[in-house]
Amino acid sequence: MTEKEIDITKVINPNLIDLHLNGKTKEDVIEELSRLLQKDDDITDIQKFVDDVFNREEEGETGIGQGVAIPHGKSKAVKNTMIAIGLSDHPIPWETLDDQPVTAVILFAVRDQDADTLHLKLLQKVAILLSDDTFIKKLHAATNKDSVIKLLYANRGDD
Amino acid sequence: MKIVCVCACTSGIAHTYLAKAKLEKAATELGDEIHIETQGTIGTENALTPEQIAEADVALLAVDIATTGNERFKNIPTVKVGTSLVVKAPKKLLKKIEEEIKERKSKKE
Numbered sequence: 001m002t003e004k005e006i007d008i009t010k011v012i013n014p015n016l017i018d019l020h021l022n023g024k025t026k027e028d029v030i031e032e033l034s035r036l037l038q039k040d041d042d043i044t045d046i047q048k049f050v051d052d053v054f055n056r057e058e059e060g061e062t063g064i065g066q067g068v069a070i071p072h073g074k075s076k077a078v079k080n081t082m083i084a085i086g087l088s089d090h091p092i093p094w095e096t097l098d099d100q101p102v103t104a105v106i107l108f109a110v111r112d113q114d115a116d117t118l119h120l121k122l123l124q125k126v127a128i129l130l131s132d133d134t135f136i137k138k139l140h141a142a143t144n145k146d147s148v149i150k151l152l153y154a155n156r157g158d159d
Numbered sequence: 160m161k162i163v164c165v166c167a168c169t170s171g172i173a174h175t176y177l178a179k180a181k182l183e184k185a186a187t188e189l190g191d192e193i194h195i196e197t198q199g200t201i202g203t204e205n206a207l208t209p210e211q212i213a214e215a216d217v218a219l220l221a222v223d224i225a226t227t228g229n230e231r232f233k234n235i236p237t238v239k240v241g242t243s244l245v246v247k248a249p250k251k252l253l254k255k256i257e258e259e260i261k262e263r264k265s266k267k268e
Contacts, residue, residue: 056169056170059169059170059223060169060223060241060243061243064174064177064246065246065247070173070174070177072170072172072173074170074172074200097243097246097247098247108172108173110170110172110200117201120172120199120200120201121201123172123173124176124199124201126173127172127173127174127175127176127177127180128176128177128179128180130173130177130180131177131180131181131184132180
């Protein structure tokens with residue numbers, strides 16, 4: 001299976017992880033994570049990107065339950081298809097499938113015309129990991145950036 | 160129960176694949192056989208084969224958008240739901256579908 005050999009660090013790096021989000025609202029948190037993407041030089045126009053993420057939010061809830069939300073924007077403002085991950089010590093109100101607030105937010109930034117199969121495949125892999133209760137528990141419990149990245153590497157249940 | 164399924168969400172980035180993974184897990188736990196085609200930003204993957212469709216008891220469309228190729232399922236019972244329902248309660252959904260299929264079959268006989 002070649003998919004397992006793909007390097008997840010092509011879509012995530014320590015600069016794109018915040019273990020203690022400050023934001024108290026969905027808007028604040030999306031901006032906070034978008035700033036990480038901007039600093040990492042993955043988006044060109046933060047306002048345009050945030051707008052596109054909110055356009056997607058209007059189409060349906062991105063809270064998937066178990067305290068996790070996966071907002072995403074396919075946007076012309078995205079330079080590199082990447083993800084940013086934020087964990088929070090306080091609950092953040094969000095539209096979710098279980099009507100509970102979230103404490104983990106994974107923001108997907110996708111280039112508007114992404115012909116880059118590799119990066120999209122990596123995002124798929126992250127989405128698939130989120131179907132696993134154990135992964136979600138470990139994500140919530142992560143205390144350092146390395147362990148978050150290691151979690152994303154593991155999809156064989158043998159980490 | 161043998162299921163063929165198409166997953167597709169609004170932006171074709173995340174929910175499609177999350178829904179697929181959840182359904183596969185639920186099907187394994189329930190002893191169902193499921194084949195899932197995804198129609199996402201990346202294009203169509205794991206396209207359903209005519210054989211898979213011919214053998215299926217039901218077609219499950221877990222879609223938030225209009226998908227292509229639905230005419231392939233014209234000869235089998237078809238259930239359409241949104242991806243969020245699949246992500247929220249995949250097992251419950253499959254159990255309910257199985258009950259409905261049984262009911263339909265018993266009515267026919």
